[in-house]
Amino acid sequence: MSSASGKTPLILLALAALLAGAFLFLSLDKPQRIAHTQQKIPGLLWPAPKPLTVFELRDQNNTPFTLEDLKGRWSMLFFGYTHCPDVCPTTMTLLDSVVDELKSEKKSAPQVVFITIDPERDTPKHLADYITYFNPDFRGLSGTPEKLSILTGQLGILSMKVDDQKTGKEGYIMDHTASIFLIGPEARLIGVFSPPHNKEDIMQRYLEMRKFIEKQASS
Amino acid sequence: MKKLVILLLSLVPALLLTPHLLAEETVVIEKAWIREAPPPVEVLAAYMVIKNPTDKDIILTDAESSRFKHIMFHQSMLENGIVKMRHVENIVIPAHSSFEFKPGSFHLMLMGKDKILQAGDKVQLRLFFENNEPVEVLAVVKKIEAEEE
Ligand SMILES: [Cu+2]
Numbered sequence A: 001m002s003s004a005s006g007k008t009p010l011i012l013l014a015l016a017a018l019l020a021g022a023f024l025f026l027s028l029d030k031p032q033r034i035a036h037t038q039q040k041i042p043g044l045l046w047p048a049p050k051p052l053t054v055f056e057l058r059d060q061n062n063t064p065f066t067l068e069d070l071k072g073r074w075s076m077l078f079f080g081y082t083h084c085p086d087v088c089p090t091t092m093t094l095l096d097s098v099v100d101e102l103k104s105e106k107k108s109a110p111q112v113v114f115i116t117i118d119p120e121r122d123t124p125k126h127l128a129d130y131i132t133y134f135n136p137d138f139r140g141l142s143g144t145p146e147k148l149s150i151l152t153g154q155l156g157i158l159s160m161k162v163d164d165q166k167t168g169k170e171g172y173i174m175d176h177t178a179s180i181f182l183i184g185p186e187a188r189l190i191g192v193f194s195p196p197h198n199k200e201d202i203m204q205r206y207l208e209m210r211k212f213i214e215k216q217a218s219s
Numbered sequence B: 001m002k003k004l005v006i007l008l009l010s011l012v013p014a015l016l017l018t019p020h021l022l023a024e025e026t027v028v029i030e031k032a033w034i035r036e037a038p039p040p041v042e043v044l045a046a047y048m049v050i051k052n053p054t055d056k057d058i059i060l061t062d063a064e065s066s067r068f069k070h071i072m073f074h075q076s077m078l079e080n081g082i083v084k085m086r087h088v089e090n091i092v093i094p095a096h097s098s099f100e101f102k103p104g105s106f107h108l109m110l111m112g113k114d115k116i117l118q119a120g121d122k123v124q125l126r127l128f129f130e131n132n133e134p135v136e137v138l139a140v141v142k143k144i145e146a147e148e149e
Helices: A002-038 A087-104 A124-134 A145-155 A199-218 B002-017
Strands: A056-058 A064-066 A075-080 A111-116 A139-141 A159-161 A174-177 A180-183 A188-193 B028-035 B043-052 B058-064 B068-079 B082-088 B091-093 B097-101 B106-113 B122-130 B132-142
Touching (some): A111 A124, A111 A145, A180 A199, A188 A199, B028 B122, B043 B091, B043 B132, B097 B106
Parallel strands (some): A075 A111
Antiparallel strands (some): B068 B106, B122 B132
16 A cells, blocks of 8 residues: 555656646647748638538528528628627628728628627518618628527637626627638638727738638639 | 905916816816617717816716617627627716727717617717716717728
């Protein structure tokens, strides 16, 4: 007993040292590799863009919107809710001006898709006037919570109702992911633009990512 | 009589040197505006700058408007890529400084509008302060530009 307990700490110590070494190796190695491949364009998910899988939602005109609608074109996805008075409309206005400026520069603009994280209040009917206000070409998607989670789960979107008695039941607040997601024409997640958003920055990175992916495809 | 005149005259330079004592020694509200929102949206945000030229901290405690059911103070913030909005009880404007309500940060949350507001409309707001008279302010509804966020 005494000899066994005398040996145990030594073995544990050796094991701990081994684990620490392995951890150090991995933690040093990984960021360097990521930094190396991503250093060109921040937010670009290369070399492993994530292919999206099937989902089915409806837009503001009650037209189905599926994975197929993301194919053959570039898309920017933004998740929010219409009862958000501050950050969501700011982002929508920003996306409108991104599209506007790309078009005025004769560059191909992405389709912009707004996806509600508050289907309880954001019905297609409600979304119709909301989307049109910013840009009638934008698509505004809603669906049942289950159907929405099929898409939000793939992109790691977080959203939650805030328990705030003061703001009231009808005026409840939602916390939510504020990133803009760039989807390529093969329905893969190519890049993530983290907030706070800036028009010039998003335009520039979108064009760079696009150029980069198109170069990969042709080579 | 002569003494009184001299006394009054001696006060003149003092008054000239401290004009703010006469005119502006109170809360000043500037650039009050309301963000125009799509028609179905029930909650709007108002922004403004509140200046406190006094020697004491001023506390904004409440706001109201006949055009809305109620008004609250909110703060938008980013945490690990998640946007959050939180109710704030009071806004403290420290002595000799100012406080800005602006997009992506603090805003007055206007809830339950009486009718659709469009760019150009003006809305009367009343702000309540602790130990200070209420202040009326006229906020103009306008569209936000992408550069303003
Ligand atoms: Cu708010």
